[in-house]
Amino acid sequence: MAASSTIPSALPSSSAADDVAKLTATAAATEEAEARAEAYERTHVHGVYEAIAPHFSATRYKPWPAVASFLRAQPPGAVGFDVGCGNGKYLGLNPTVFMVGSDRSPSLIALARSRTKQLQRHQGSKARDQADGAAWEGTGGEGGGGAGPSEVIVADGLSLPFRECAADFVICVAVIHHMSTRARRQEAIRQLLQCVKAGEAGQPGGQVLVYVWALEQSSSRRGWDEGGEQDLLVPWVLKSQQSQQAKAPKETRDQDTAGAAASNKSGEEPPASGGAAAAGLDATQSGAAIGQADPVFQRYYHLYRKGELEEDVLAAGGIVVSSGYERDNWWVVATNEPLGHGQPEAEI
Amino acid sequence: MKVLTLNFLTCAVKTCKASSDSFPLHPKDAELASDDVELNPQLLVNLLPRIDWNALRTTSTELGFPQLPEQPPTAEELQADEKMLKDLHTLLMETQLMEGKLVCGHCGHEYAVREGIANFLLPSHLV
Incomplete structure (x- = not known):
């Protein structure tokens, strides 16, 4: 059932x-x-x-392995946004980057703020692994070096206040599947793409990682699968x-x-x-x-069906760098067309 | 909210994005606090090229900090200049905007900052 x-x-x-x-x-x-x-x-x-x-x-409190490795692969000094960050479990995970998390829910952002303040307080402290307690196990402290600097703000994913082309990377995990029309989902991806740096000759643009729930979950007890109701x-x-x-x-x-x-x-x-x-x-x-x-x-x-997330990235003017399926979810890494190849039009 | 964060935020109103007046947002009735954060010189050097220096100069002056030089230091200069590192660390990483407003210079909309959290949710007529 x-x-x-x-x-x-x-x-x-x-x-x-x-x-x-x-x-x-x-x-x-x-x-x-x-x-x-x-x-x-x-x-x-x-x-x-x-x-x-x-x-x-x-x-x-447990970061997804694929999201964690995407974050750890960012170069030192990179600036990233986590759109729909919830309680902020990915903020501070890479100690060498600066991240700003946003969420529509003020209550979740208040929780995220106290969590990131706590991580920062323990920065460099040997006791931080114990002091963080089991509730935040696995975030921030992995690989040593403490938590990276981070910030949280309250914002709507369809009206983001981020300076355009400023981020090296953006993540958006388990968020876009909450938007109830395809136009809104594509607009959300368009706004994520506007956050990251455009590519230039010889230099790739910033990357956007998006995770959404999959329709195809035949191995889960929920019983959803291909051909089923998506909404x-x-x-x-x-x-x-x-x-x-x-x-x-x-x-x-x-x-x-x-x-x-x-x-x-x-x-x-x-x-x-x-x-x-x-x-x-x-x-x-x-x-x-x-x-x-x-x-x-x-x-x-x-619930996204196979291929739908890639279609939405293209409709949003982006290009697909890589995509895949992980544990009941579809994911995609997207980026903008490099400059000079005709910028996607930002008609909003 | 850190001063560093302000350097990456603009007005949430779509029609403001194209205007240079919407960035940086202007602090108003700002109450500041100071966090104790460990200095990480390498992080500052690495972040430097991502920072919009002109916007940072504006924010710094508006918050009552000493005027920053017209040009940003190079990575080498910053690495070698302990005072500059410390000053930038204090400004970017330790200074917290706890209460007040952030005002868009284009549309005039004011975003509230409470307990260190800025709220960018728009009233329905501005969405």
């Missing part, structure tokens, strides 16, 4: 909103679809992360301390930080649902059957 609900047609699913934009190409219709998509994401993405921030953050609401069960202890370990392990190593390797997994969680579409509450009154929050996801 898939722990998810298909969005009813009354809601602006990706295809519905895309169709509106295509069929009635008037500015008014596009604007209306855009406003609906925004309102929808407010309820099913932004509102959810605000509400679950501390709980979500406690389950997000879903995925429940997040906000378990209280008490009910977490009362639950059988098998059912709670996805959210349980102590047991997260086994199930949380991909870094972006929804909680295992007890089935009843899938029934409700209300973002506030629907989980009476789980525990006592554990609230269930429905997050919107667009």
